[in-house]
Amino acid sequence: MKIKNSLKSLKTRDRNNRIVRRKGRVYVINKQNPRYKARQG
Template sequence: MKVRASLKALEQKPGSSVVRRHGRVLVINKKNPQWKARQG
């Protein structure tokens, strides 16, 4: 999982969903798990 300052580009990828867990913003992509990321 990558840690990024901005998740805007990853939100646009097909299959992406933005999730909030434990106060963190995560991007999870079932189609392409290499785009899994956390903000901050």
Template sequence: MKVRNSLRSLKNQPGAQVVRRRGRLFVVNRQNPRLKARQG
């Protein structure tokens, strides 16, 4: 999982979902599980 300032490029990938957990923004992708990130 990467920690990034901006999730814009990851959330535009096909299959990406933006999820809010514990007050943080996460991007998870079931089609391509390598593209996981959290913001900040």
């Protein structure tokens, strides 16, 4: 999992990417291709 300041660039890398808020943190998740995982902070 990558930890980035800005997730907007990671969201555009794959069309299945979703931005999700969990427990006050922002995540990029991808069910079809799980290597696109990232957290903000």
